[in-house]
Amino acid sequence: xxxxxxxxxxxxxxxxxxxxxxxxxxxxxxxxxxxxxxxxxxxxxxxxxxxxxxxxxxxxxxxxxxxxxxxxxxxxxxxxxxxxxxxxxxxxxxxxxxxxxxxxxxxxxxxxxxxxxxxxxxxxxxxxxxxxxxxxxxxxxxxxxxxxxxxxxxxxxxxxxxxxxxxxxxxxxxxxxxxxxxxxxxxxxxxxxxxxxxxxxxxxxxxxxxxxxxxxxxxxxxxxxxxxxxxxxxxxxxxxxxxxxxxxxxxxx
Ligand code: CA
Numbered sequence: 001x002x003x004x005x006x007x008x009x010x011x012x013x014x015x016x017x018x019x020x021x022x023x024x025x026x027x028x029x030x031x032x033x034x035x036x037x038x039x040x041x042x043x044x045x046x047x048x049x050x051x052x053x054x055x056x057x058x059x060x061x062x063x064x065x066x067x068x069x070x071x072x073x074x075x076x077x078x079x080x081x082x083x084x085x086x087x088x089x090x091x092x093x094x095x096x097x098x099x100x101x102x103x104x105x106x107x108x109x110x111x112x113x114x115x116x117x118x119x120x121x122x123x124x125x126x127x128x129x130x131x132x133x134x135x136x137x138x139x140x141x142x143x144x145x146x147x148x149x150x151x152x153x154x155x156x157x158x159x160x161x162x163x164x165x166x167x168x169x170x171x172x173x174x175x176x177x178x179x180x181x182x183x184x185x186x187x188x189x190x191x192x193x194x195x196x197x198x199x200x201x202x203x204x205x206x207x208x209x210x211x212x213x214x215x216x217x218x219x220x221x222x223x224x225x226x227x228x229x230x231x232x233x234x235x236x237x238x239x240x241x242x243x244x245x246x247x248x249x250x251x252x253x
Contacts, residue, residue, distance in 0.1 A: 015041040016061040016133060021051040021077065022095065023069055027118070031064055034122050035129060048072030052080055059086040062133055065112070066095040075110045082111035091132035095120075114196055131195055131252070158191050159239060159251065161230065172230055182207055183226045190240065195252030197243045223248055 018035050022028040023046045032042040040062070045051040049071035055063065063081065065074040072080075074094060081087050094115040114128055156163040162171040168184055170177045179187065185207055190198065198206075200216035207222070208214045223242075227234040239251050 015039060017059070018042045018062045018064065018129075019045060019051065019054065019060045020064045021045045021048065021069060021074065022064070022066040023047065024066070027066070027095070030122075031125065034126060038126060038129070046070075048074065048077050052077055055081050055087045056085055060090055062129065063087070063090055063092045064095065065092060067097065078110040078112050091135065093128055093132060113193065135193075156188070156191055158194060161191065161239065163188055163191060170230075177229055179226070179229060182222055183229060186222055186226055187230065190248065190250035194250045197246050197249045199247040203247065
């Protein structure tokens with residue numbers, strides 16, 4: 001049966017699928033309503049275990065996870081999804097409680113791509129969601145470079161910076177820039193996640209891969225070094241931005 005409501009509309013099968021995991025019905029329905037208006041096929045779950053079971057069976061285009069959940073909390077759910085399976089590279093947006101700075105850090109370390117602090121505005125929710133869904137889903141090769149494995153991947157171009165992963169070469173406005181391996185990996189990680197804030201701890205884990213002799217200060221030092229290589233004015237960076245109290249991000253488009 002085809003009515004006026006489905007005519008010319010995307011069918012459910014080509015709409016991007018979003019799973020919203022939140023036990024507070026009002027927030028869950030609000031998120032689903034507004035993402036639905038954006039044209040996404042939104043489904044809700046109120047329990048962490050039930051959500052995990054679904055993510056093990058079905059592929060989604062985005063997960064919105066509240067940190068505080070019955071059954072299994074959002075951080076553990078996020079870690080479980082990232083460990084493998086059909087959704088291991090799905091963009092994840094965390095919903096964190098107000099004034100819980102630690103929630104943001106834990107969320108990003110567990111593999112979330114971005115977070116929203118409650119209470120959040122609908123416009124901010126929609127903007128973050130669009131940004132996450134606009135990003136190309138990370139390829140296996142890019143994931144391997146993130147992990148520090150020797151792998152090639154597609155070249156990245158952002159704000160006049162060309163990053164050639166296969167050749168480990170970086171050009172800024174056509175001019176070749178020499179980078180150390182760590183500087184290269186930091187630049188690649190941030191540039192392929194433009195606009196996403198990484199805590200110092202998250203960068204330590206991703207860039208140094210569990211080396212126990214480094215501290216968060218090493219991250220600041222590496223950022224300073226990379227700025228000297230790629231920024232015209234390292235004291236007023238255009239690309240590698242500091243997010244006070246949280247960490248660093250690459251300038252968004
Ligand atoms: Ca909750």
